[in-house]
Amino acid sequence: MTAPEPVLEGKDLRQYYTLVRGPFQKALTLKAVDGVSFALTRGKTLAVVGESGSGKSTLARMLAMIEPPTAGRVMIDGVEVAHASRHTLRALRSTVQMVFQDPYGSLNPRQKVKSILEEPLVINRPEMSGKERSDIVRDTLVRVGLRPEHLQRYP
Incomplete structure (x- = not known):
């Protein structure tokens, strides 16, 4: 039996931010999301649980195409979001949407x-x-x- 195709997939997702402190201080790298991977098939639910500041909302923004990841891939129905045309992105955005807290x-x-x-x-x-x-x-x-x-x- 063939495994069902994922409708939403994240592969090694990373979101890093550079924090500039002062003119003579070294910049810091904040790793908001670091190496998250998952595959969600139709009819299934994925729960992302963590403490405040652990990257849950950042991950959601990457999956909803609000913020591109620093590294990694987001796939929706087999289409890699980063390489999708403007027309395809519009169609994908109608299937994945954010519900703000x-x-x-x-x-x-x-x-x-x-x-x-x-x-x-x-x-x-x-x-x-x-x-x-x-x-x-x-x-x-x-x-x-x-x-x-x-x-x-x-x-």
Whole structure:
């Protein structure tokens, strides 16, 4: 039996930052992520656990294509992100997205819930009609236990 193909894969991922201290002091290298590898297959879950400052968010930013790794490779559905065309990257970004930890810093308090939920569809599915977007957003809201009137609220 053949092993399932990974949908998300990290190979020897590294993220190093150079910290410049002063004009006469040697720069320091901070190793935020150092040699992380994994392969995630469809239907499986990966938990990244660690202390504050251990590189979890940095790893997530690399996987979500927000920040390129210093070294190593990120593969999504067999496509190496670093060598992907602009068109391919756009398609990949619609499959891997970041859910930020702080809702107050992540959500625009002046934007209604409906607009916030429609935004990824506007960006990634520009051919979709407004009615189709509204229907998908409304159905999603109901699936997570919220009522349609929540769409007109602010976060």
